[in-house]
């Protein structure tokens with residue numbers, strides 16, 4: 241989820257590049273860098289850890305002259321956030337510099353091959369492998385940059401948006417894309433490059449969105465050329481953008497939260513990439529390979545987390561218990577750290593955190609560590625404090641989450657916990673091969689099913705105004721859908737400031753049923769699972785007391801509409817994966833209700849994205 245900017249023209253590149261990086265900082269901000277071909281033909285690369293402001297401070301006394309340059313703001317995937325791993329990366333001779341957004345999956349194989357040929361590496365990134373490969377091909381086959389890039393991209397598996405400078409060709413940028421966005425802006429005697437149009441629109445409204453497999457040859461005083469990696473010339477499809485700057489930083493969405501809700505299918509693909517094989521029948525997690533004995537020897541799993549991450553843990557508990565037969569507890573990190581919990585060296589403690597910086601979760605990790613437990617992190621922010629404090633872990637790889645209300649992190653966490661449970665269950669022999677195969681296959685279908693779940697957006701947008709009057713709402717679910725009810729209620733509370741409770745549907749009659757009247761909306765997750773009939777009875781209990789029910793149901797359901805005021809339909813899936821789908825309409829519901837109420841969705845009052853204080 242890094243940000244890419246480029247400029248070639250008659251103006252000084254540096255100020256344009258820096259401004260562009262700031263616009264793209266939402267895409268990642270663990271490090272940043274620029275490369276410019278200076279007035280005397282030298283290729284200068286400057287990069288620093290941290291935000292773009294650190295980079296500008298660092299560049300204060302540097303030669304930043306030149307009318308051609310590329311720049312990058314990073315969200316680390318391979319290699320910790322550091323100046324060394326920041327982009328741009330030089331090739332061995334320092335004639336080339338590259339920036340990259342995406343993941344080169346077969347980088348390790350290519351690296352070994354190049355190392356055997358004597359190529360030395362200066363970083364831990366997958367990106368450097370690509371620039372070294374391009375240079376190697378240029379030298380070995382005596383090819384110009386464009387052709388060498390074509391050959392190199394044939395050897396690469398993965399996703400990329402790249403831009404490359406060649407010191408010996410100071411009037412040119414070569415850029416390419418596959419599965420990561422890249423836009424070329426066409427100005428008067430100048431060109432721009434961006435991960436999205438936000439760094440471009442202030443200079444020109446004429447843009448070309450590169451398609452997968454396209455390479456752009458951007459040369460000063462020449463027409464822009466777009467060629468496929470097979471060498472076929474493409475017709476230029478120049479589009480006019482008419483977007484307000486404030487909006488495009490959110491990729492055209494009104495709020496980061498909505499953007500992140502809609503990113504979930506892509507996030508899930510990123511989360512599973514390289515972990516579920518292409519045949520879709522096997523899951524591998526590197527933590528499971530490196531720490532097999534320790535993980536298989538777990539007598540108990542304890543999950544520590546806060547907020548939404550704690551809800552993901554509740555889904556994980558059901559997976560670990562039902563698939564692996566391992567006793568499992570889910571603890572609020574803030575309670576765990578101040579109790580005297582029984583934790584032993586036979587326990588595996590899983591710390592779940594989007595930011596990787598939540599103070600209570602970090603403290604819980606430290607306590608569990610002191611008591612000898614093995615610590616496993618499930619985090620999003622690469623190189624953050626919790627992953628650094630753990631023995632091993634799995635990143636969820638959903639990209640930076642900027643909206644304060646967590647959305648895509650929840651589904652990423654559930655996906656990682658599902659993959660971990662499947663790995664453990666397979667190794668322990670607690671699932672049949674058939675069940676394992678069916679579950680892995682179903683996970684691979686989830687991004688498509690999430691897209692279908694997102695199609696509920698319009699219906700929910702229309703329903704939302706009905707609920708803005710509410711002072712209290714009740715969310716009911718059972719089994720795997722109970723944590724979904726909790727999560728739905730939390731989302732509503734956070735951004736619309738309506739009080740909401742998540743409850744196990746059958747517990748309602750032990751208290752909350754007293755609250756039910758026609759003024760309190762009740763949202764019931766009633767998808768097809770082994771508790772379906774029981775949930776129907778719970779809906780009837782609500783109806784009998786004048787309650788107004790909105791139900792999430794599985795496609796093809798014909799019964800619940802008889803009892804519910806509104807029905808929202810979701811694709812069918814296995815019971816254990818229902819949270820991955822059912823959470824989506826509830827995220828949308830909270831979002832649209834908050835928008836209807838005129839609330840500041842991305843910056844809800846009193847909340848912070850990363851809770852680094854207890």
Ligand code: F6R
Pocket residue numbers: 546547548549550592593594595596597598601644645646647730731734849850851
């Ligand atoms: C809810 C939300 C919070 C976080 C909680 C934990 O939308 O964002 O409840 O889930 O503060 O944060 P992380 O996951 O960063 O540890």
